[in-house]
Amino acid sequence: MSKTAETTQLPGAAAPDPSRWKALVFIALAQLMVVLDATIVNIALPSAQQDLGISDGNRQWVITAYALAFGGLLLFGGRIADLWGRKRTFVVGLLGFAAASALGGAATGEATLLGSRALQGAFGALLAPAALSLLAVMFTDARERAKAFGIYGAIAGGGGAVGLILGGFLTEYLDWRWTFYVNVPFAVVAAAGAYFVIREPAGGRNRSALDIPGVILSTLGLVALVYGFTRAESDGWSDTTTIGLFVASAVLLAAFVLTESRVRSPLLPLRVLTERNRGGVYLSLGLAIIAMFGLFLFLTYYLQVVKGYSPVRTGFAFLPMIAGMIAGSTQIGARLMTRVPARALMGPGFLVAATGMLLLTQLEVGSSYAGLILPAQLLLGLGMGTAFMPAMSLATHGVEARDAGVASAMVNTSQQVGGAIGTALLNTIAASATTSYIASHAAGATGRGAQQLLQLEAMVHGYASAIWWAVGILAAAAAIAFTCINAGRPGATVIASSADGEAGGEGVEDEVKVPVIAH
DSSP states (O other): OOSSOOBOOOTTOOOOOTTHHHHHHHHHHHHHHHHHHHHHHHHHHHHHHHHHTOOTTTTTHHHHHHHHHHHHHHHHHHHHHHHHOHHHHHHHHHHHHHHHHHHHHTOOSHHHHHHHHHHHHHHHHHHHHHHHHHHHHHOOSHHHHHHHHHHHHHHHHHHHHHHHHHHHHHHHHTOTTHHHHTHHHHHHHHHHHHHHHOOOOSSOOOOSOOOHHHHHHHHHHHHHHHHHHHHHHHHOTTOHHHHHHHHHHHHHHHHHHHHHTTSSSOSSOHHHHHSHHHHHHHHHHHHHHHHHHHHHHHHHHIIIIISOOOHHHHHHTTHHHHHHHHIIIIIIIHHHTTTSOTHHHHHHHHHHHHHHHHHHTTOOTTOOIIIIIHHHHHHHHHHHHHHHHHHHHHTTTTOOGGGHHHHHHHHHHHHHHHHHHHHHHHHHHHHHHHHHHHHHHGGGOOSHHHHHHHHHHHHHHHHHHHHHHHHHHHHHHHHHHHHHOOOOOEEEEEEEEGGGSOTTOTTOOSEEEEEEEOO
16 A cells, blocks of 8 residues: 555545534534543532532542543443434533533532532543544544644643643632533533534444443443442452452453453444554553553642642643643644654653653652653653554544444543542552651651651652652553554545445445555
8 A cells, every 4th residue: 555645535425524623623622621520620629528518438429420420431422422423422412511510510419519420421421432433534634633633632631630720720719619610611612513513424323223231231340440449549459349349340341341242233342442553552541541640649739738839830830741742742743643653653652751750750848840840741741642642543543433433432431441540559559658658767757847747758758659650550551552553654545335344234324434554
């Protein structure tokens, strides 16, 4: 196959819609809303807890309710997009998210707030896979795809840090309720724009029956997995309930895989997972998110507790990472994606991020922001942005149009599960190292001032210990990218007829354009 980027189009195939760049604006806006909502409430949580009288034992459910609904329903949401139509699913998800956010902002009690967070997660599980799959089917030319996924990758990577900034600003200067209300204009504008601007390419919709056993098994299995890691963080890894959740998750997900290999129209066709490049992307992305989510947690606490930063100042302290991600994704990744293989961006990108993380292992109580944290964040952002951009594109590259939604959902699932693992695993490591440090240094801390300093030193020692693990995890992500991902640079775009599909694709309409990779 020629290495020059060109488009091959069969007679009668639809030309690319000229409004797709306008559509990208609304898709990007929706993605930003979903990603930042994973962190924006964190900073507002203490105020909401006090205002609504939520107990310390139940406050974690404000975060957990969102994570469980979002992570558990992602595969179902992705398949709904394939069955029902990506644009329709996207708009419904946005409007539902807006309604759930308004409910959360107006909450007068604990139950209403927790219910609204669960609804946010459920509608987020509808719109997130629909957003990514819309990009996958709308941008098929290699160069255009690189630009579009560059923007999307920057938002997917940096949205969590944006949430910290916005959450701090709204909480400090307005009210915690605005961390919910702010979603309403985002969602309404994105939904209206999507309805009038997005023109989903004709064809490619999956008309097969919904795999109900697969929906039940995958949802229960993912909920048990995410909740297991949440319990591990709060109650320990040896807690009976934690172990039971992990065992239940393993059994349910194993049954899910067995079911998918036998049913006629599976929720998650195993062909989506077993393709070498997509499998490598899902695994390496999940590992990278483990490292990143742990870092967000540690740096937030370090800046606020150790350095005494306000919520707003803490949020703005993450700006270098956001700038690095935007530069890495739109300037490095997007420019090189059509010239070099994906592994030549993902592998080095994860290694650059690991270098930034390595700098943070030198963190001390008196560390300088400008001398240590700022350069570390720039390296992290550049590396992650460079790696995320081709990863997002490759995760849906070459997938049959009838599977675009569920392939997109797997990207979100790997990120969601990675976030749950990262928060629980790295926090546990940090807490254990902190306890050990205090035990070994307590004898020398006499006086109140010395004991307070010991507490801070122990806390920072725990963070540094956990960050060492994050360095190793990013190195593992780089190794997977180098060894598992063997696709060449994006090249031609061809037409795949529905007649070429595998068994189980009855009802796929006409011909649809799907991208392939030139070697």
